[in-house]
Amino acid sequence: MNQPLAYIHPGAKIAKNVVVEPFTTIHNNVTIGEGTWIGSNVTIMEGARIGKNCNIFPGAIISAPPQDLKYNGEDTTVHIGDNTTVRECATINKGTADRMKTVIGNNCLIMAYCHIAHDCIVGDNCIFSNNSTLAGHVTIGDNVVLAGMVAVHQFVSIGQHAFVTGGSLVRKDVPPYVKGAREPMSYVGINSIGLRRRGFDTEKIREIQNIYRILYQKNYNNSQAVQIIEAEMAATTERDEILQFIRDSQRGIMKGYFSTS
Structure with missing residues (x-):
């Protein structure tokens, strides 16, 4: 799609019906699936693999090099599944030699100012509210909801269908189907509503x-x-x-x- 006010590297593979708004930059070695909308002032760097019918809102940065001093320029990637929305100014970093990729599943909603660090694996149908942050090497199952301003420690795992309340500091693994709250974060019941x-x-x-x-x-x-x-x-x-x-x-x-x- 001709975008005179956007920069799209000739080596990027963009489906024909992708919409790229002005002032966006798409680097080499990027793949974007059909039906996806890329808002203005988005930066998509090398190694991004974005699925079909996604929405990437202004200011988001996808597949930037990891904020990890051990990273040595490995050829790593970010994979974003189909029907996933990434809101304003969210940052998603690509992997390191540990997992070689950062993965976000299908039908996810990553709200404004979230950060997903290197080597995170996020399942399908997850919702991360504003300013939620994953450190490196975090694993999150399907249907997990993080309320606003949740901070997840590196190497933590969160089981599927779990719910973590806003402002929580997640230092330990969160089993499937539960709610985590309070400080220090603790079990407060199962996620029965979800x-x-x-x-x-x-x-x-x-x-x-x-x-x-x-x-x-x-x-x-x-x-x-x-x-x-x-x-x-x-x-x-x-x-x-x-x-x-x-x-x-x-x-x-x-x-x-x-x-x-």
């Missing part, structure tokens, strides 16, 4: 609640809770996913909330 919106029935929500009651409300340590859940709860996809998440956690999972009053 689960209902996504079609989980009452019986399945109750099952997930029962699993987390054993983990967080029965005064067991994590190893004991895992053994009891495995022994007493019927095997289901959700049960097994929660158990595997706990076993795989490298930073440890967030704690339960206990009142000090």
